[in-house]
Amino acid sequence: MASPAFEEIAETFEFLDDWEDRYRHVIELGREMPPLDEAFRVPATKVDGCASQVWILPRIEGSGPDATFDFQGESDAMIVRGLIAILHALYSGLSVAEVGRVDAPAELARLGLNEHLSSQRSNGLRAMVERIRKVAAEAAN
Template identity: 40%
Template sequence: MSQFPMEATTTEAQAAIADEFSLFSDWSERYQYLIDLGKKLPPLDDAFKTDQYRLHGCQSNVWITDRFEDGLMHFEAASDSTIVSGLIFLALRVYSGRTPEAILSTTPDYVRGIGLERHLSPTRSNGHAALLQFIQDRAGAAR
């Protein structure tokens, strides 16, 4: 059973993320929090850790799968990078367990809100963008 969604709406999820990250005074603490979040990702079944489920555009290995069930999109993902796992956790917190319409109408404001776009390496930024695009694409296909 997935732990997502944690909040009732995408708006509430993004607000909770902003509140949590505001508790940290510098980026070394925020990176540590990202690592801690990544450790909370539910394990991904090894059957999905194949090229078929690999997210391209990431420097790290990222595997992601989705299913559309009872009108909701559910995503499961994993990475071999601890920081990337934290980024996955944030994206799933906002988008997993939501309707395709909610996903498609939600801009990932948390990225800018917590300063991620200024503190990720270009390769991590590209990978994070690929993750968000995958979620949007799959939600669009499920509509």
């Protein structure tokens, strides 16, 4: 159920042979993301459970389960900005109901991230996914 943007990332990862190249690509994805305005870097948007500073600002258009999900994100760590960009590609544009049906661990496993992220980064990534799913579930009701 991955979006075309996520599929493009997955295809690029298949093309990149070693983890160092993939790591650089994740960082580049983060660099390409627009920054989150300082005004939105507040406790309400901060993601707990991340070793780095992470903020996710959801944007939901419409109401009910068919509302469209999008978000902006920011981190003080470049690799985490890249992970936010990957999650953006995975979830952006889906309905809030569809967000809950995405098997994020399986989709992210296609990129081989599990084997190469520290346990702290993996925990942070799970925390970001949980936040996205929670916001989408609340918006679906």
